[in-house]
Amino acid sequence: MILNKYTGLDVHKENFHATVMGDDGEILRRQRFPNSLEEVKSFFSDIGDGKVALEASYFWEPVYDELEEMGFDVKLAHPGKTRVIADEKIKTDLRASEALAQLLRMGWLPEAYVPPVDIRELRELLRRRVSLVESRTKYKNKIQAELTKRRIELDGTPWYGPWTSQLEELEIDPVEDYMVIIRSLNDRIDKVEKQIKERAEETEEAMLIESITGFSYFSAMTVYASIVDIGRFPRPKELSSYFGVVPSTEQSGGKKKHGPITKEGDSYVRRVLIQCAWSHINNSDSYITEFFDRLKRRKGKPVAIVAAARKLTVAIYWMLEREEKFRPGG
Incomplete structure (x- = not known):
């Protein structure tokens, strides 16, 4: 039976x-x-x-x-x-x-975490924003290519103030077509970003993460949506492993050898963490910045920035666990 x-x-x-x-x-x-x-x-x-x-x-x-x-x-x-x-x-x-x-x-099935429906909807919203921004960048690059092809140089910073005004006065058909698409994408991006910002302001965990210099409401929500519940991770080590910012380890003959980071988990979230780490060390004198400065002299910037991202991950763990804002002094 x-x-x-x-x-x-x-x-x-x-x-x-x-x-x-x-x-x-x-x-x-x-x-x-x-x-x-x-x-x-x-x-x-x-x-x-x-x-x-x-x-x-x-x-x-x-x-x-x-x-x-x-x-x-x-x-x-x-x-x-x-x-x-x-x-x-x-x-x-x-x-x-x-x-x-x-x-x-x-009973041996290795299970993946299934987030609640509202978190899945948030993740989709965040991904949509990324996709829209990437599409906008593609059309901006097409316009830059048209200008280069025609040897046109505009004054000012690209896509700001006078530069954009000069661009719109050129009356180049491909540029005008691409600008129509960019304006439409701007409208959709503004709408999505407003939704994300409103949700961030209602999410205590995101507000805690945003207290770290270098994190915007968007990057804070991206990290929060990946973590969801800090109780899923027994220790900071597990959270760092989840984001793939821990060194890989090879063991042979009783000896351990550390290699490149494991790169497990969502590669986009890991990129966000590293980008925020760069922003943090360039705009803060925290203990993480000091750690980066010490390590880069011995290991170089690429290794040091990943280690700094790992330090940030540990900080985020304890901030969420203790419900405390970031303390630059450690």
Whole structure:
């Protein structure tokens, strides 16, 4: 008699691959079906209940939410730690879904954190702002290229005051087309930034992080949205590891050797941390700036700035843990 069912679901842009397994490891069902919520409902309506594991990917959120609404116990697998999938000698999608089901059945599934819906919405808002700014930069670069091609030099600082006024008086068709797009992007960016700022002002954790010189409301919210709950991390070391700013370690023959940082976690959040570290050391005389200055003389700026970002991460940990603003003296 089968008491439990364990389903591994491999999610792709076009299709799902699913394997349903019983308590004893017997494969009860394997199927490939199109990627749509209707197909998910259809497949799982025959399963009844049980546990489902799917790997974190760009498409996981609507599937996860739909399965939870259907009453399934859903687990999100950590893609970097589900090594059994990557290590399969014969890598197929069905074998991947089988591996997920097997790990789930054995209780060995390495789970990824699933943030609340409001945090997921915040993360999407932050990503949207980044995407819009990157698009605007692309069109600004196109305009700069048009000016260079025509050997036109304008007075003043690009994209400010007189410089922009001169640009608009040129009457160059490509430039005018790009400016229409940039104005539209400016409007959307202003709207999104207003939403982020309003949420930051209502978020105590973001306000604490913003008390660090070098952090804006946007960078503070980016870091907060990644952490969510400081209670998820037992110590500062775990938070630093989560952001990928700790050195990798190789151990051989009883000796430890430290290498480059692990670069685990969200690469964008790590870049934000390092950018804020640069801003901090250039605009503050804090203990972190002193640490950077000492280390750069021995190790160079690239190593020192990552170490400074790690120091900032430790500071953020204790600030959130103790609900205190940043203290430049340490």
